[in-house]
Amino acid sequence: MSFINYSSREINCKIVYYGPGLCGKTTNLQFIYKKTNPEQKGKLISLATESERTLFFDFLPLALGDIRGFKVRFHLYTVPGQVFYAASRKLILKGVDGVIFVADSQIERMEANMESLDDLRINLAEQGYAVEKLSYAVQYNKRDLPHVAPIEEMNKLLNVNGVQWFEGVATTGVGVFETLKGVAKQVLLELKKHY
Amino acid sequence: MADSDLVMYDNEFQKIDGELQRLHQQANANVVFLVDKNGQLIASAGDTHNIDTTSLASLTAGNIAATGGIARLLGEKEFTILFHEGEKDNIHISLIGQRIILVVIFDQRSSLGLVRLRVKKAAEVLGRIFDEITSKAEKEKVEGGKASESPFAEISDEDIDNLFK
Numbered sequence: 001m002s003f004i005n006y007s008s009r010e011i012n013c014k015i016v017y018y019g020p021g022l023c024g025k026t027t028n029l030q031f032i033y034k035k036t037n038p039e040q041k042g043k044l045i046s047l048a049t050e051s052e053r054t055l056f057f058d059f060l061p062l063a064l065g066d067i068r069g070f071k072v073r074f075h076l077y078t079v080p081g082q083v084f085y086a087a088s089r090k091l092i093l094k095g096v097d098g099v100i101f102v103a104d105s106q107i108e109r110m111e112a113n114m115e116s117l118d119d120l121r122i123n124l125a126e127q128g129y130a131v132e133k134l135s136y137a138v139q140y141n142k143r144d145l146p147h148v149a150p151i152e153e154m155n156k157l158l159n160v161n162g163v164q165w166f167e168g169v170a171t172t173g174v175g176v177f178e179t180l181k182g183v184a185k186q187v188l189l190e191l192k193k194h195y
Numbered sequence: 196m197a198d199s200d201l202v203m204y205d206n207e208f209q210k211i212d213g214e215l216q217r218l219h220q221q222a223n224a225n226v227v228f229l230v231d232k233n234g235q236l237i238a239s240a241g242d243t244h245n246i247d248t249t250s251l252a253s254l255t256a257g258n259i260a261a262t263g264g265i266a267r268l269l270g271e272k273e274f275t276i277l278f279h280e281g282e283k284d285n286i287h288i289s290l291i292g293q294r295i296i297l298v299v300i301f302d303q304r305s306s307l308g309l310v311r312l313r314v315k316k317a318a319e320v321l322g323r324i325f326d327e328i329t330s331k332a333e334k335e336k337v338e339g340g341k342a343s344e345s346p347f348a349e350i351s352d353e354d355i356d357n358l359f360k
Contacts, residue, residue, distance in 0.1 A: 001233055002200045006208075181359045
């Protein structure tokens with residue numbers, strides 16, 4: 001759900017990073033935070049446990065620039081990936097405009113990826129959304145590690161609809177901005193259809 | 196889409212701003228602000244210079260969402276008022292019409308009783324304004340929208356690429 005303010009000439013959109021525990025959602029946000037000009041970003045807020053696992057969400061507001069005189073802001077959120085935080089994940093998806101599914105490319109994490117994707121579908125459906133109708137992209141993260149699954153196989157398992165996908169190494173920033181841009185573009189083009 | 200987007204025009208924004216200014220004064224508050232349930236800051240009044248309002252808005256919405264989750268687990272529809280007391284500053288959070296969150300930050304120059312009283316009155320007014328916004332949006336949907344003013348009408352791939360330069 002975007003917020004379009006004609007009075008202050010601002011457009012605000014919400015993008016959520018989803019995926020299994022330790023797949024690199026927070027790392028994506030940290031890299032974006034690190035590489036963005038100070039005047040374009042707000043604080044990166046992480047509600048995390050003492051061991052730096054996301055407890056509720058991470059939040060990063062980004063003001064990317066102007067389109068036709070309107071300031072475009074994206075609010076980036078991550079969900080807590082660990083299975084038992086299901087109730088919190090549901091809350092964060094509320095009012096979402098675009099979703100980035102971050103998948104862990106390591107072969108041994110494939111089951112966790114699939115479980116998380118199912119969880120995403122269920123949680124979206126509960127709010128009347130469908131992955132197929134949402135601005136949505138997949139990031140195959142951790143491509144630099146040994147024992148990663150081939151992209152073709154991951155697409156077969158995690159991307160049956162053939163949506164936009166990106167290879168990523170979030171720790172060094174590979175694919176991070178490309179993925180964000182991919183979904184941000186879809187969100188803005190979706191708004192164009194409606195307004 | 197499940198929720199409709201929130202579209203605000205100058206006219207409604209001025210009304211909201213006026214009501215927040217009045218609440219800020221009458222409740223003797225430090226800061227008053229209005230957030231939508233998804234964490235977007237809508238408007239604020241008072242001394243916001245030293246406050247990161249964007250983060251505050253997002254965390255407040257998270258707070259309301261978590262409390263709402265607890266309420267449903269207990270079979271309640273929603274807890275409509277939250278109050279946090281600090282050493283110096285206190286924060287009063289209330290939900291208006293299931294969609295908008297009104298936040299009042301105040302110190303010892305005011306009191307919880309006064310804030311509650313003023314918030315209750317302001318909530319009625321703000322609730323009516325947001326009803327207007329909703330009905331206006333629905334009307335526009337039926338009539339085909341205000342394409343002429345829309346910033347999106349002619350948005351191009353190039354515009355979007357420029358955002359990421």
